[in-house]
Amino acid sequence: MKVFMQLKLFNREGSLERVLGVVRLRGFQVTEMAAHQPGDSETLDVTLKLNGQRESENLKQQLDKLYDVEHVEMFIMAPVKSAVMSNFSRQPLAAAG
Amino acid sequence: MRGADFVVKALEREGVDFVFGYPGGAIMPVYDALVEAKFKHVLVRHEQGAALAADGYARASGKVGVCLATSGPGATNLVTGIANAFMDSVPIVAITGQVPTHYMGTDAFQETDMLGVTMSIVKHSFLPRSPEDLFWMLPEAFRVARSGRPGPVLIDIPKDVQLAMITMPEAPTEQDKADASPDPAALAAAVELLEESEQPIIYAGGGIGMAGALDAFREFVEATRIPVVTTLKGIGSLDGQHELNLGMLGMHGLKAANLAVQESDLLIVIGARLDDRATGKLDTFAPRAKLIHLDIDPAELGKLRRPAVAVRGNLTESLNALRAPIAIRNWRTRCLTRKAETAWDYNAPGEDIYAPRLLRLLTERSGPKTIISCDVGQHQMWVAQHCNFTEPYQHLTSGGLGTMGYGLPAAIGAWLARPDHEVIVVSGDGSIMMNIQELATLNRYGIPIKILLLDNSHLGLVRQWQELFFEERFSEVDLSDNPEFIQVAEAFGIRGMKIEHKHQEEEGLEALLQAKGPFFLHVAIHPETSVWPLVPPGKSNADMMEGAKS
Numbered sequence: 001m002k003v004f005m006q007l008k009l010f011n012r013e014g015s016l017e018r019v020l021g022v023v024r025l026r027g028f029q030v031t032e033m034a035a036h037q038p039g040d041s042e043t044l045d046v047t048l049k050l051n052g053q054r055e056s057e058n059l060k061q062q063l064d065k066l067y068d069v070e071h072v073e074m075f076i077m078a079p080v081k082s083a084v085m086s087n088f089s090r091q092p093l094a095a096a097g
Numbered sequence: 098m099r100g101a102d103f104v105v106k107a108l109e110r111e112g113v114d115f116v117f118g119y120p121g122g123a124i125m126p127v128y129d130a131l132v133e134a135k136f137k138h139v140l141v142r143h144e145q146g147a148a149l150a151a152d153g154y155a156r157a158s159g160k161v162g163v164c165l166a167t168s169g170p171g172a173t174n175l176v177t178g179i180a181n182a183f184m185d186s187v188p189i190v191a192i193t194g195q196v197p198t199h200y201m202g203t204d205a206f207q208e209t210d211m212l213g214v215t216m217s218i219v220k221h222s223f224l225p226r227s228p229e230d231l232f233w234m235l236p237e238a239f240r241v242a243r244s245g246r247p248g249p250v251l252i253d254i255p256k257d258v259q260l261a262m263i264t265m266p267e268a269p270t271e272q273d274k275a276d277a278s279p280d281p282a283a284l285a286a287a288v289e290l291l292e293e294s295e296q297p298i299i300y301a302g303g304g305i306g307m308a309g310a311l312d313a314f315r316e317f318v319e320a321t322r323i324p325v326v327t328t329l330k331g332i333g334s335l336d337g338q339h340e341l342n343l344g345m346l347g348m349h350g351l352k353a354a355n356l357a358v359q360e361s362d363l364l365i366v367i368g369a370r371l372d373d374r375a376t377g378k379l380d381t382f383a384p385r386a387k388l389i390h391l392d393i394d395p396a397e398l399g400k401l402r403r404p405a406v407a408v409r410g411n412l413t414e415s416l417n418a419l420r421a422p423i424a425i426r427n428w429r430t431r432c433l434t435r436k437a438e439t440a441w442d443y444n445a446p447g448e449d450i451y452a453p454r455l456l457r458l459l460t461e462r463s464g465p466k467t468i469i470s471c472d473v474g475q476h477q478m479w480v481a482q483h484c485n486f487t488e489p490y491q492h493l494t495s496g497g498l499g500t501m502g503y504g505l506p507a508a509i510g511a512w513l514a515r516p517d518h519e520v521i522v523v524s525g526d527g528s529i530m531m532n533i534q535e536l537a538t539l540n541r542y543g544i545p546i547k548i549l550l551l552d553n554s555h556l557g558l559v560r561q562w563q564e565l566f567f568e569e570r571f572s573e574v575d576l577s578d579n580p581e582f583i584q585v586a587e588a589f590g591i592r593g594m595k596i597e598h599k600h601q602e603e604e605g606l607e608a609l610l611q612a613k614g615p616f617f618l619h620v621a622i623h624p625e626t627s628v629w630p631l632v633p634p635g636k637s638n639a640d641m642m643e644g645a646k647s
């Protein structure tokens with residue numbers, strides 16, 4: 001199953017590493033990733049495309065528990081009619097098809 | 098003042114009364130500041146002992162346990178104890194020294210990336226880069242450790258941060274956040290399921306005691322009169338002698354408990370995480386049952402089995418809202434009849450000491466203020482099966498990690514937390530050797546802990562598995578070359594006694610319980626005594642094996 005996660009992290013020592021560690025431990029593989037620090041420099045916006053066989057809701061809950069994760073949203077990837085734009089980077093996240 | 102002095106002040110502000118630790122280069126400024134501390138530092142003889150003592154202290158006191166170590170090997174020696182606290186959701190704060198910030202990342206002497214090493218076994222970890230970071234990170238570490246689902250927190254403090262000069266800040270005023278109230282709609286749905294159910298079972302976990310919800314839980318049991326099974330960590334949440342307590346479920350669970358769960362149509366899972374040792378093969382576990390799952394950690398709700406109703410939040414409030422009598426007389430009678438029919442029989446053939454009987458006698462002879470701290474193996478399962486507990490804090494056991502070597506250091510922490518209690522370590526001849534150096538800590542501080550060593554001259558549980566599941570191909574489980582344990586104890590200044598015949602059981606226990614200071618009771622048991630019942634790994638809890646008593 002392909003899953004898409006959008007996270008807002010407090011950009012503190014080790015925060016990105018913790019997210020990636022949880023993704024690995026809970027059975028998912030990163031197939032695409034982007035991280036971007038908005039102007040205020042306190043936070044880091046991370047978008048992840050993941051592949052995995054496990055229940056993705058469980059992964060989301062585990063990520064949500066991390067101290068540095070302010071916010072996490074999950075989308076299950078299915079074909080879409082029009083391109084999906086990221087809230088963070090204004091880049092297309094999923095092409096139509 | 099220095100950063101290090103602030104560390105000590107911050108611990109005082111948290112109301113810490115004991116810190117378990119071991120000094121070294123990168124933590125020397127904190128050790129220097131400790132000279133003036135209002136709390137007591139307990140010098141263990143291995144850092145693993147410090148982390149496990151902090152764990153035992155936390156479980157026995159309900160407060161946050163603290164351990165302290167230097168960088169590199171000191172810090173890595175804490176790792177097993179941190180993982181132990183993580184798996185069993187025990188609030189500890191581990192403070193480690195780190196090389197100075199300008200040396201970090203240069204492979205400096207005794208530099209280990211502790212943030213990296215512990216990342217997946219802590220609730221959170223902090224690395225203060227400036228002394229000002231300490232001001233918020235230290236109180237925050239305590240708050241994180243004890244709030245919600247508790248767990249270990251690491252603070253790795255570079256030496257230059259410890260040495261930097263600062264002005265003492267005001268005490269922080271931030272309060273702990275209360276656990277959120279449960280969702281009324283979920284509670285209403287849960288009540289409906291309870292009312293519809295004909296064969297409900299309460300599945301009680303360690304979260305009940307840790308949430309301080311014991312009273313609400315016991316009232317819930319009395320109001321509904323639903324039979325109860327407990328997990329290993331849930332032992333003591335209901336008196337072991339309580340009529341409705343069917344005992345522990347799982348791999349070495351009681352027949353009455355496992356079969357009741359398998360037949361149930363509704364499981365009310367409270368503060369438990371459906372661990373595989375408790376459920377057996379998950380897709381054959383309680384096949385007809387719907388689940389009401391109550392927990393503080395949303396990530397546990399639906400992690401392994403989707404509940405019909407998930408209730409997240411304050412456990413006392415949730416349980417109070419679910420209290421209602423329900424009509425299940427026939428089911429209850431069926432569960433209680435089976436409990437009576439499958440009660441333990443302590444008559445074992447031969448002249449050997451029969452460990453289950455000895456442990457049963459131990460709890461019968463000991464007073465209400467007793468704590469038993471176990472190691473890991475057959476003896477741990479016998480304690481869970483045969484000793485009686487009336488409160489969860491009385492049963493200290495390494496559940497999730499199964500850490501051999503837990504018993505003695507955890508007992509040290511527990512006795513310091515509750516010095517009015519009799520604290521007894523029940524250990525095996527394999528496990529005791531994993532932290533035997535802590536006998537020196539008993540002697541150093543005059544800690545009157547009793548040790549009951551069940552010596553089968555084997556790694557008994559592994560031997561049993563090799564016998565049952567590896568065609569009796571015994572591999573590296575023989576410990577017949579063990580040291581003479583009484584001499585070892587005496588070398589540490591601890592008196593002891595050895596017993597090996599059935600008729601010495603009473604005499605040995607008498608000596609153990611009457612001793613004024615620490616005491617070491619060495620009990621030789623038959624090497625082939627097994628733990629029964631046993632659900633083979635990967636099998637359903639309905640498939641319990643039984644065997645001969647010795």
Ligand SMILES: Cc1ncc(C[n+]2csc(CCOP(=O)(O)OP(=O)(O)O)c2C)c(N)n1
Binds near residue numbers: 472477499501526553
């Ligand atoms: C640190 C550690 N190493 C290995 C194990 C695996 N293990 C589990 S039980 C056991 C045997 C324990 O032997 P002993 O302490 O003598 O207890 P017994 O089973 O004989 O009662 C072993 C090796 C473990 N749980 N912990």
